[in-house]
Amino acid sequence: MSFLSRIMVLKSRAHFSAGGYNRPSAAFGDGNFQGAMKQRGRQARNRLALVITGFTVIYAIIGGRLVQYGFDSPETVSSIMPADRLMASRPDILDRNGEILATDIRTVSLYAEPHKIVDADEAVEALATVLPDLDVRGTYKKLSSSSRFQWLRRQLTPKQQSQILALGIPGIGFRPEKRRFYPGGPTASHIVGHVNVDNRGIAGMERYIDNQGLADLAAVGMTSDQNLEPVRLSIDLRVQSIVREVLAEGIKKYEAIGAGAVVLDANTGEVLAMASMPDYDPNTPAEGAEEGWLNRMSNGTFEMGSTFKTFTTAMALDSGKVTLKDSFDARYPIRIGGFTIKDFHGKHRILTVPEIFQYSSNIGTAKMADIVGIEGHKEFLTRLGLLTRMQTELPEVKTPSQPHEWKKINSITISYGHGVSTTPLQTAVAGAALVNGGHYIPPTFLPRTREQANEIATTVVKQSTVNDIRYLLGWNATHGSGKRSLVPGFDVGGKTGTANKVVNGRYSNSLNFNAFLSAFPIDNPQYVVLTFIDAPKTGEGGGRTSGSNAAPMVGEIIRRSAAILGVKPKFGADGSALLMSY
Template sequence: MIRTPLRPLARILRAREKGENPDVIEAENLAQRHAVIQDAARGRAQGRLTIMAMAFVVAFGAVGVRMGTLAAAQPTEPSAMASSAAIISQRADITDRHGRVLATNLLTHSLYAHPRQMVDPEGAAKKLAAIFPDLSLERLQKDFSGKRSFVWIKKKISPEQMQAVHDIGEPGLLFGPREMRLYPNGRIASHILGGSTFGKEDVASAEVIGVAGVEKAFDRWLRDPGNDGAPLTLSLDLSAQAAMEEVLANGMKVMNAKGATGILMEVKTGEIVAMASLPDFDPNDRPRPLLKGDPSDSPLFNRAVQGQYELGSTFKIFPVAQAIDLKLVSPTTMINANAPMKIGKYLINEFRGHNYGTLSVTDIIVKSSNVGTVRVAQLLGPERQKDLLEKLGFFEPTPIEMSEGPTGKPLVPKRWPAVTSATVAFGHGLAASPLHLATAYATVANGGKRVTPTLIHDRTRREGEQVLSPSAAHTAVQLLRQVVIRGSGRSANVEGYEVAGKTGTADKPRPTGGYYGNKVVSTFASTFPASDPQYVLVLSLDEPSAIGAGGESRTAGATSAPVAAEVIRRVAPLLGLRPQVEKPLPMIERPLDDELKLVSN
């Protein structure tokens, strides 16, 4: 910018010629210059004020808009914006197939202390010990009087306990909100649910994690925020589960058994409607596992899945069904069942020294002949026998959706000589879980099409392999029906429900080798109704001993079969099965003229 001179020479000279004062000209120019400078400064100041005013308008406008948005929005719980959040406490519910809650969350509080803020540490310790009898007074006094600045007292307390602690009036005792896992049905389905505990935790929240059962198997799914709180729906029916557990508990007492297990499964889908193992526990107060001794002595032990038992004569239907499928025999084929039978240096005997002579295939199952079953198994040969058992699932753990599933691997003989083939045919020498047996019986009842057990309701499944022909499977079910009508399973007959099943009594092996002479596992494996199988029930008692008119008995026909009958009598109506008038079965035990052939070795 070019400034105007304060004393322009031309004006100064003219002013001197006229006798005027030249300083007046300088003063006028200086005033004009100052006016220009002031106008420029005023303009800059006004610009700054305008910008500041606009900034304030925008800022307060944004705050106002945000406040209006929050005021108009519905209140919601805050959720983690990323999967890396430190603690995710929310856990989905678990329900039965009808939506009844089996496991849920409960808002509670934790109790902790800041000893340095306490006014009367000794008095607070005494009052806390009175409220919580499980706490040690000496330990509390030591913690409160030491150098610690933070002490956990209880990870979860009830509202009543919280009020009692609040009434102490000690400023150093503080509460933290958190969620805990609640099992509202107590012991019911405890082995299936498993239980939970706290993982990561602080004073304001805690991460609930599964420790066993479906809680552990589906732990990641149950904690996934992406599921939007949808419950995990199990295949269990809470009413059927409760009824089974009640009957099993009473059966254990009556039969003086050490333990019991029961599995009720849908034939078509493999869905487990009820599964119980006794003794059980309360998952709300899960006991500690045993560190030594027999694992089955612990209430945490799931006999249905983890138990490995020789299941006795319940196996006899498998070689017979396979031989019928291969058309090696028919129900009326006569078999040489003379006992004892010698295989190498070993003798195969019948129960209580019986010698049945010649039996039809039907009567081999009805009378539960060891020798007759071995004769049929010899027609198959070891390879075909092993092939069927493998297809039925007896060589691998069941794929059940529980953390304990992989631990229930059957004990299968490494070698399979003739004597092993014989003993496996009548349920000895191969140990499997009751769930394996239930799955195999479901496959037979399902027209020979393999069934996969599951605890999840309405899951899409692939169709199973055809293990047996439908006709052979149907015939096998009719043979099992004969066992209940006129064989060792008569005590399991429930009028109107066409129960078909097989008893099995197996001596328990000693840990040091050999077998106990007075300890057995008695099992009854069944399906009903026989004319159109809908359900499979397997029930086992560990070391039962029934006292009756004939004295003491440990056989499955006297112990597990009557308990199974009571389970069916109680559960079938809950499942919507109405008793039907039964049609008389054909007398398949009588041989036809063209079937009078004798199978013998």
């Protein structure tokens, strides 16, 4: 046995001989020892229960908060809507043949969380490399603010998004949105209208759709990103394109400041095409501010000049006090209330009713209005809807202006188109009532059948009056001022209107507002076409009256669109000759 082993054995014997581990010392009994052990066990269990209770309370609090967050609405600020509303769809807008006029496309918008921006200066400089037109000062102010969200640029292109992502700027992100796209650009801008940056309609039929309940649904979050049923309009995109092209060519050719036109179904009130120029591109509406936004056809009022002689003549004939065989003395001017009423190209003789219409005699027309009387005159124009606000879907409709008190001088001047300002669209609608069988039908930009039109139509003149007006319009086109509107095979009838523009409260002798009211085929009109041209400097043959510019524009619209509208041409004395030899 080694020395170390012996030492360990001796120590062990000494320890046991002293009673170190054989029994407990006298100070502790068996009962006391067991009691201490039990107390320690209870303390351990209490501590374990306390820990379990603590974890249970903590997890209960976390779970409760999660439930609370689940029921709470998403946090919003003034500059951002909830994500589901940003992605909410608008219905497509289609023309009568299913061509898309407006649709939604997916896009993204750039935003920042300023509290996560490390260096605002550096972030602005980096963004400016992708967005050269960025408002540097305004963007820096946003990025250095204490807010938690700021829009930086709405509706980016995919290329811009990719380039900004490559910059790797912390605190910069993208949110998906819907952007309204108009494939035709400005072709039907005043009819379709446009939306704002939040995809809410603010003009035209876009606004009409919102007013029908879409905006209210969006406000309470009941819209979604699901496709909605398309809205079909009465517009024929092919005819609409022709009308706009003719107006653009007319402004350039006749050196005018504006123009407008409408093609109206005489029997249903449907607007097949309507344009007003200058116009704008609804994809970039801000660029068309001021002049381009004004829809002169429905939201501009003008003195329509001698086109009103159509209504005055119809009024006199419908009253039964005047017939086509009657004559009126147009040899001398009318002097009343310090004014002198005379003819532009006076014949200085007694004129029959057809001659008064053909030569556009102010004197003869005024005398016919005088026979009917002031109250009858006012009532007739009201019956045709020319003195009240027009009812249609388009929100942009202006109320006509008229004298507060009608006196004899007012009735006389209004008879030939001065003293009352109304919209060109209203004039076309009233003209349709005089040729479609005597029925006033409110205009619509939505499809409408003949049966539906008959249900809301109001009879305003007799059938005999309709027949007389058709004859007069046809006669004036072939023998009077409307010759340049004629299109072979389509029997156009119409009435010119040349009014002096009001400048600074006075009539100008050098500026005209020219209009031409027409219908075709005039023996049984299917369509009414009205054009106007504002302040033309020239016209066909060097003149600047309606017959030399507004009338040729009507002829060009009919020539190019009649076949599209389904009107068959007729040639020969009886209309049976369909082929011509050369």
